[in-house]
Amino acid sequence: MKIKILAFAALLLGLQACDEIPEDEYLLIEGGSQGYQGTGHRVFLEEFTGVKCNNCPAANQKAKNLQAIYGKENLILIGIHAGNLATTDAEHPKAFNTPEGTELFNFFQLFGVPVGFVNRLDYDENKMIKGEGDWAGVVATELERQPVAEINLVEDSYNAGTMELTVSGNVSATGTLPDNIKVCLYLTENDIVSAQTLGDKSVNPNYVHDHVFRGSFSGTYGKTIDLSSGSASFTESITLPSDAVKANCEVIAFIYDADNYQILQSNFIEI
Numbered sequence: 001m002k003i004k005i006l007a008f009a010a011l012l013l014g015l016q017a018c019d020e021i022p023e024d025e026y027l028l029i030e031g032g033s034q035g036y037q038g039t040g041h042r043v044f045l046e047e048f049t050g051v052k053c054n055n056c057p058a059a060n061q062k063a064k065n066l067q068a069i070y071g072k073e074n075l076i077l078i079g080i081h082a083g084n085l086a087t088t089d090a091e092h093p094k095a096f097n098t099p100e101g102t103e104l105f106n107f108f109q110l111f112g113v114p115v116g117f118v119n120r121l122d123y124d125e126n127k128m129i130k131g132e133g134d135w136a137g138v139v140a141t142e143l144e145r146q147p148v149a150e151i152n153l154v155e156d157s158y159n160a161g162t163m164e165l166t167v168s169g170n171v172s173a174t175g176t177l178p179d180n181i182k183v184c185l186y187l188t189e190n191d192i193v194s195a196q197t198l199g200d201k202s203v204n205p206n207y208v209h210d211h212v213f214r215g216s217f218s219g220t221y222g223k224t225i226d227l228s229s230g231s232a233s234f235t236e237s238i239t240l241p242s243d244a245v246k247a248n249c250e251v252i253a254f255i256y257d258a259d260n261y262q263i264l265q266s267n268f269i270e271i
Contacts, residue, residue: 040080041146053085053086076252096192098215150172165237166236188249191209
């Protein structure tokens with residue numbers, strides 16, 4: 001099984017320069033994600049999207065297909081709605097844009113959607129933005145890395161009246177880490193039924209949006225964490241959006257090199 005997976009990963013690498021990879025080719029691995037054994041180094045794919053973007057549903061499906069191969073325990077997805085295609089109108093009553101998502105969109109000088117970051121690689125080389133045609137190859141390569149840290153995350157409490165959620169976690173080093181590290185926690189939500197423009201430019205009012213970015217626990221860029229002793233703990237809280245369904249939400253925690261934004265490890269919990 002592992003040989004088949006590695007061979008398929010090599011095929012994806014060979015095809016990464018192509019603009020399109022047929023969607024059914026993502027699912028050729030017998031047994032799907034159950035057969036993939038990762039190194040423990042997780043990949044965080046940040047997909048920038050918008051409800052008025054007719055190319056975004058296809059890109060989102062490619063991301064989901066990749067996750068079906070590797071498993072959500074290895075490939076973590078988030079859909080960040082931002083830009084001029086993430087605004088409301090008569091046909092799109094919800095847009096899901098957030099202050100943090102807009103800040104990321106502007107800070108990294110994005111000019112359109114769909115695009116993505118894969119562990120925020122290559123910022124130093126000005127190649128951080130990855131088009132959907134690049135995701136498969138970059139994800140396959142990144143999953144072969146050995147982990148340099150582990151993140152554990154638990155739900156501490158939830159107040160149904162105020163919708164305040166508190167989570168805590170621990171980061172422990174398992175390899176060599178840079179000196180300037182930040183930890184960040186994001187909230188996402190699945191199974192949101194709302195309008196989306198499709199590939200043929202029609203609007204589906206009952207489109208199901210998954211892994212939608214709903215906000216950050218500690219700001220867009222998180223907080224500095226001291227791992228000089230080898231480990232550190234954190235506790236953060238967030239008030240869920242008033243229209244959020246807690247049972248559909250997840251919390252993503254990640255650490256990154258604050259000097260070049262590269263994500264070093266990530267993890268998530270369902271709440």
